[in-house]
Amino acid sequence: MEAIRVTKFIDPLPIYTMWLRQIKRFLRVKSRVASSILMPFLFLAFLGLPLSFIPGLKIGGMNYLDFLAPGIVGMTLLFSSTMSGVSVIWDKEFGFLKEVLVAPVNRFSIILGRSLGGMTIALVQALIIVAIAMAMGVKISGISGFFLSIVFMILTCATFTGLGLIIATKLSNTEGFMSIMNLVIMPIFFLSGAFFPLQAMPAGIRYIMYINPLMYGVDGLRGALVGGAAFPLWLDFAVLLVLSITLAGLGAYFFSKMEAD
Amino acid sequence: MSNVIEIENLTKEFDGLVAVDHVTLNVKAGEVFGFLGPNGAGKTTITKMLCTILNPTSGSVKVCGYDVTRGRDSIRECIGIVFQDSCIDKFLTGRENLDFHGRIYHMGRKTRGERIAEVLNLMELKGKEDIKVSDLSGGMQRRFEVARGFMNHPEVLFLDEPTLGLDIQTRRNLWNHIRTLNEQEGITIILTTHYIEEADYLCHRVAIIDQGKIAVVDTPGKLKEVVGINLISLELASEGSDDLVGLLRGLDWIKEIEWRNSSLELNVEGGEERVLQLVELANEHGFVITAIDLRQPSLEDAFLHYTGREIREDEGSVKGLWKTRMAGRRK
Numbered sequence: 001m002e003a004i005r006v007t008k009f010i011d012p013l014p015i016y017t018m019w020l021r022q023i024k025r026f027l028r029v030k031s032r033v034a035s036s037i038l039m040p041f042l043f044l045a046f047l048g049l050p051l052s053f054i055p056g057l058k059i060g061g062m063n064y065l066d067f068l069a070p071g072i073v074g075m076t077l078l079f080s081s082t083m084s085g086v087s088v089i090w091d092k093e094f095g096f097l098k099e100v101l102v103a104p105v106n107r108f109s110i111i112l113g114r115s116l117g118g119m120t121i122a123l124v125q126a127l128i129i130v131a132i133a134m135a136m137g138v139k140i141s142g143i144s145g146f147f148l149s150i151v152f153m154i155l156t157c158a159t160f161t162g163l164g165l166i167i168a169t170k171l172s173n174t175e176g177f178m179s180i181m182n183l184v185i186m187p188i189f190f191l192s193g194a195f196f197p198l199q200a201m202p203a204g205i206r207y208i209m210y211i212n213p214l215m216y217g218v219d220g221l222r223g224a225l226v227g228g229a230a231f232p233l234w235l236d237f238a239v240l241l242v243l244s245i246t247l248a249g250l251g252a253y254f255f256s257k258m259e260a261d
Numbered sequence: 262m263s264n265v266i267e268i269e270n271l272t273k274e275f276d277g278l279v280a281v282d283h284v285t286l287n288v289k290a291g292e293v294f295g296f297l298g299p300n301g302a303g304k305t306t307i308t309k310m311l312c313t314i315l316n317p318t319s320g321s322v323k324v325c326g327y328d329v330t331r332g333r334d335s336i337r338e339c340i341g342i343v344f345q346d347s348c349i350d351k352f353l354t355g356r357e358n359l360d361f362h363g364r365i366y367h368m369g370r371k372t373r374g375e376r377i378a379e380v381l382n383l384m385e386l387k388g389k390e391d392i393k394v395s396d397l398s399g400g401m402q403r404r405f406e407v408a409r410g411f412m413n414h415p416e417v418l419f420l421d422e423p424t425l426g427l428d429i430q431t432r433r434n435l436w437n438h439i440r441t442l443n444e445q446e447g448i449t450i451i452l453t454t455h456y457i458e459e460a461d462y463l464c465h466r467v468a469i470i471d472q473g474k475i476a477v478v479d480t481p482g483k484l485k486e487v488v489g490i491n492l493i494s495l496e497l498a499s500e501g502s503d504d505l506v507g508l509l510r511g512l513d514w515i516k517e518i519e520w521r522n523s524s525l526e527l528n529v530e531g532g533e534e535r536v537l538q539l540v541e542l543a544n545e546h547g548f549v550i551t552a553i554d555l556r557q558p559s560l561e562d563a564f565l566h567y568t569g570r571e572i573r574e575d576e577g578s579v580k581g582l583w584k585t586r587m588a589g590r591r592k
Binding site (some may be wrong): 013014016017021024025029094098100102103104105143160223 | 311313314334335337338342344346347350352353357359361364365366367393409518
């Protein structure tokens with residue numbers, strides 16, 4: 001038997017394995033690959049594009065499609081990452097994870113690998129949406145803005161994967177899974193400023209939006225991709241950085257305390 | 262032979278409900294050891310404690326020389342588990358499942374490749390390894406799970422109800438594979454089952470467990486011997502059969518007499534000649550025997566003997582089974 005370093009906190013091989021497994025699983029289910037892109041595409045094609053045809057309609061000082069595109073990228077990240085986190089519960093009950101949890105491997109490495117896999121998928125989806133938006137005529141402000149937007153994407157992913165994990169480890173069974181979608185994800189999405197600019201809202205709504213993590217993600221993405229952010233980008237970055245570290249850390253902590261069965 | 266597992270006064274309570282009650286036993290290296298009992302007897306709970314998934318309420322358990330509460334990680338290195346509920350990744354192929362398992366257990370690429378070939382060979386899964394698991398039959402999926410369980414060269418392999426839900430042919434096939442595994446790889450196997458035939462066919466020693474307590478631990482052969490050397494069941498046509506019972510009690514080769522439903526169950530010494538003697542005896546005294554049957558005792562008879570009830574009482578009710586499994590899940 002080979003030497004096994006059980007206590008190792010960061011264990012590359014299991015991390016890589018969990019990552020690879022997430023990617024392989026995703027790619028294997030063709031319908032999932034398509035449907036993950038479909039919803040954001042529909043928003044862009046049937047909400048953003050038609051509204052951008054209305055003469056004189058400017059939102060946040062720009063064409064509505066340009067305004068909406070970063071929001072839809074944020075939505076893609078939100079849905080994909082939260083689901084990747086929450087689906088731990090499914091995996092634990094019916095899948096691979098149950099077996100992995102009794103292996104002599106540090107839990108942190110397992111969840112890190114799995115989360116990185118989910119984040120990679122979310123990131124690729126978001127980049128595809130950016131490409132689709134560009135094909136529809138959204139003008140990206142520049143190459144540096146594009147790379148900056150990737151930083152915001154990664155932080156947004158980490159934040160919501162963490163949130164998903166926290167929810168998953170606190171849910172006792174799979175039955176509550178779908179209500180999570182409605183109770184948590186939808187309000188976060190609608191109050192993220194994806195559809196309307198924060199600056200134009202009355203104070204009450206603004207304050208609610210201030211506590212929404214996705215708002216900072218969408219704002220940062222908007223600032224980086226097309227301009228017109230409500231906050232300075234360093235502020236969006238700082239808030240997201242703190243949130244992503246806190247939520248992802250908490251998620252990983254709860255996961256490591258979770259019972260194997 | 263040395264002991265791979267040493268259990269002493271192991272007890273597990275769930276909210277005051279005693280699921281496992283002061284169990285003490287040892288399992289020797291290289292053995293196929295079975296826990297036989299009805300659903301809810303505590304088999305799975307014991308297995309979970311041995312696998313470091315559940316912590317015991319009291320008592321001590323040593324697996325491969327390590328204590329389950331303190332040496333958790335060391336134990337995890339030397340065991341393999343096949344869970345009662347399937348937990349193979351159905352979206353991946355068999356090879357990918359095995360490969361991932363190997364990586365999780367820190368096996369290098371070359372070792373993994375060689376080992377996968379070995380386990381596929383042993384479980385006769387060659388040619389099936391690149392098919393998506395969801396496209397395989399239930400029996401084959403199960404074989405892949407067993408293959409995965411012993412891939413990391415465990416000293417002990419736990420099989421929790423390995424053939425649950427499989428048809429009889431598939432089950433028999435899996436039994437043969439498990440036996441081969443034990444013989445060729447020398448792995449100690451701990452099996453839980455509520456199938457009498459399974460315990461009888463596979464296990465070197467069986468622990469009969471009921472309501473959290475171990476009734477007896479012995480080889481299937483010895484367990485059966487204790488029940489009686491042979492069993493004869495008699496059905497009589499006329500009334501007044503109590504007189505016959507009185508008569509039978511006088512014979513020294515009849516060890517035990519018991520009424521079960523409308524038939525008389527006798528534990529007898531000797532074989533077929535006893536049937537003849539019984540028929541003659543009945544004729545002499547004017548009793549009419551309508552049916553007579555001689556058989557070797559089964560492990561089921563042993564179960565009945567030790568626990569006072571039939572193992573199949575709980576079976577048949579799908580609802581009951583479902584309830585037990587759901588209850589197990591919530592824990």
